[in-house]
Amino acid sequence: MGTLKVKEPVYPLLSVLSSVTVLVFGLVTAKSVAASVYLGGVWLLFLVFGYWKSCLAVLPFAIVAGGIFCGITYALSKDATTTYAAANRIVAVCVAVIPGLALEPIALIRNLSGLRAPRIVTLGMMIALGFFPLLRSETVRIREAMITRGAGNVFNPRIFHRAFLVPLVVRLVNISDTLALSVGTRGFDPKDKNYTVYREVKFRLRDAIFALLLVAGSVAAVVV
Amino acid sequence: MKENEKDNVVVNEKEDKTNTGTQILKDIKDAEQTDDRAEENFFPEGRTVEKCKEGAIFQPFRIKDIVFLAVMAAITLLTSSVMMLVVPLLTTVFGIAQLVTGLQLSVFPAIALSKVRKTGSLFLTALFTGVIQLFMSPAMFVSNLVIGFILELLVIAIFRGYKSDKAVFFAVALYNPLSLPFNYVYNKIINEAAMTAVAENAPWAAVGMAAAVCTLAVVGTLVGLKIAKELKKAGVLKK
Numbered sequence: 001m002g003t004l005k006v007k008e009p010v011y012p013l014l015s016v017l018s019s020v021t022v023l024v025f026g027l028v029t030a031k032s033v034a035a036s037v038y039l040g041g042v043w044l045l046f047l048v049f050g051y052w053k054s055c056l057a058v059l060p061f062a063i064v065a066g067g068i069f070c071g072i073t074y075a076l077s078k079d080a081t082t083t084y085a086a087a088n089r090i091v092a093v094c095v096a097v098i099p100g101l102a103l104e105p106i107a108l109i110r111n112l113s114g115l116r117a118p119r120i121v122t123l124g125m126m127i128a129l130g131f132f133p134l135l136r137s138e139t140v141r142i143r144e145a146m147i148t149r150g151a152g153n154v155f156n157p158r159i160f161h162r163a164f165l166v167p168l169v170v171r172l173v174n175i176s177d178t179l180a181l182s183v184g185t186r187g188f189d190p191k192d193k194n195y196t197v198y199r200e201v202k203f204r205l206r207d208a209i210f211a212l213l214l215v216a217g218s219v220a221a222v223v224v
Numbered sequence: 225m226k227e228n229e230k231d232n233v234v235v236n237e238k239e240d241k242t243n244t245g246t247q248i249l250k251d252i253k254d255a256e257q258t259d260d261r262a263e264e265n266f267f268p269e270g271r272t273v274e275k276c277k278e279g280a281i282f283q284p285f286r287i288k289d290i291v292f293l294a295v296m297a298a299i300t301l302l303t304s305s306v307m308m309l310v311v312p313l314l315t316t317v318f319g320i321a322q323l324v325t326g327l328q329l330s331v332f333p334a335i336a337l338s339k340v341r342k343t344g345s346l347f348l349t350a351l352f353t354g355v356i357q358l359f360m361s362p363a364m365f366v367s368n369l370v371i372g373f374i375l376e377l378l379v380i381a382i383f384r385g386y387k388s389d390k391a392v393f394f395a396v397a398l399y400n401p402l403s404l405p406f407n408y409v410y411n412k413i414i415n416e417a418a419m420t421a422v423a424e425n426a427p428w429a430a431v432g433m434a435a436a437v438c439t440l441a442v443v444g445t446l447v448g449l450k451i452a453k454e455l456k457k458a459g460v461l462k463k
Contacts, residue, residue, distance in 0.1 A: 016358060016359070019358065019359045019362075020358065020362045023361070023362055024362065093360065093361075096359065096360070097359055097360060099359070100358075100359030100360070120285055120290050120348070121351065123287070123290055123291070123294070124290050124291075124293060124294040124297070124348060124351070124352045125294075125352060125355050126294075127290075127291055127294035127295060127298065127352075128294045128295075128297045128298045128301070128352040128353070128355065128356065129355070129356065131294070131295060131298035131299075132298065132302060135298060135299055135302050136302075161447070161451075165331075165451065166451060166454065166455075168299075169335055169451055169455065170455065170460050172295050172296070172299060173292070173339075173455065173460050173461060174460075175295065176288075176291045176292040176295040177288070179291050179295070180286075180287050180288040180291040180292070183287050183291065184287050188287060190285065190286075190287060190290070
């Protein structure tokens with residue numbers, strides 16, 4: 001995710017809303033020709049607004065998944081319209097994911113904190129969003145430990161439970177305890193409402209233009 | 225003379241300190257006794273503040289609880305990413321997404337709720353999981369929140385919180401299977417014929433898949449509760 005980040009991202013909450021908008025309008029108009037034009041237009045809009053890395057990253061997935069998805073749909077329905085709609089659906093998912101791929105979790109948290117969202121929610125979101133790389137490394141470590149101990153095949157349910165699942169949960173509990181202590185020692189208080197956001201995320205003219213173009217495109221896709 | 229005066233001053237200071245210390249200890253004891261009396265008056269059946277806090281339906285979340293729920297939400301989501309592999313089959317096999325995520329969505333939430341037995345824990349886990357899903361599927365986000373909320377209400381009404389393992393089992397075992405009817409209704413509303421047709425064209429297959437999803441959810445919840453019990457015994461999973 002880090003390699004796909006944008007220098008000047010769109011207002012974080014707006015990028016979440018743009019994902020939802022693209023997905024909803026993409027699915028609703030999936031059967032019409034306007035859907036392809038709309039999705040292509042949104043892809044270009046993201047490209048122009050600096051999301052080129054994410055735009056390019058979703059292309060291979062869109063081609064492979066779209067190919068499989070359309071193939072299965074055509075094999076079952078023998079209908080070109082249904083297959084076309086299926087292709088639009090998978091493209092809609094791929095385009096909707098673009099802002100999410102480029103969005104830094106901390107930017108979203110700053111944005112929500114600036115809007116005085118409950119601190120419980122922002123803390124939980126920050127941990128959930130930023131925990132993936134750590135989880136991956138923990139999983140790899142436990143797998144390595146299993147190999148070192150000669151624990152056997154991980155696909156055996158008993159071995160999986162005893163040698164993988166239980167150690168993983170123990171590690172997770174320990175990590176969460178350390179993390180909680182760390183958060184506590186930094187003076188984080190879930191009830192404290194008087195806090196300062198040092199780097200506030202502001203809504204700029206650029207964001208307004210992005211929102212206007214997206215809304216105009218979405219409405220046009222339904223009307224046309 | 226001066227030395228004697230100094231000695232007197234030191235002795236007086238020491239006495240003062242001892243007196244002050246004794247006074248403070250006395251004050252603390254008095255305050256504790258007053259608190260105990262107040263507690264006895266407030267909770268007449270011999271219950272203490274702690275016991276009453278434990279018995280309350282709504283308890284405040286500590287940082288520790290939120291962090292643990294968020295970590296469990298992250299692992300649930302990470303292991304559920306296998307769902308991406310079955311996306312092409314969504315319009316062919318009813319409930320395939322729920323089937324492949326059945327174990328993950330029951331084992332980890334069961335462990336999370338076994339540790340954080342507070343009303344709202346399931347809803348918070350659903351919220352943390354849903355936030356990331358929002359970019360891929362708003363339907364899943366809405367489904368998570370609505371189902372989490374409904375289950376919280378049911379748990380309050382039936383069990384008055386997650387104090388017993390039965391309540392945890394009830395909430396977690398229903399969490400994933402409830403998304404089947406939700407998704408069906410959602411696809412009906414947005415007129416996603418391909419998705420609803422899967423259930424309508426082969427209703428018996430849909431019933432079979434629903435049964436399989438329910439079975440997996442029950443098995444996963446039992447496994448989660450078993451792991452939680454083991455960890456509690458080992459002293460890893462403390463409240």
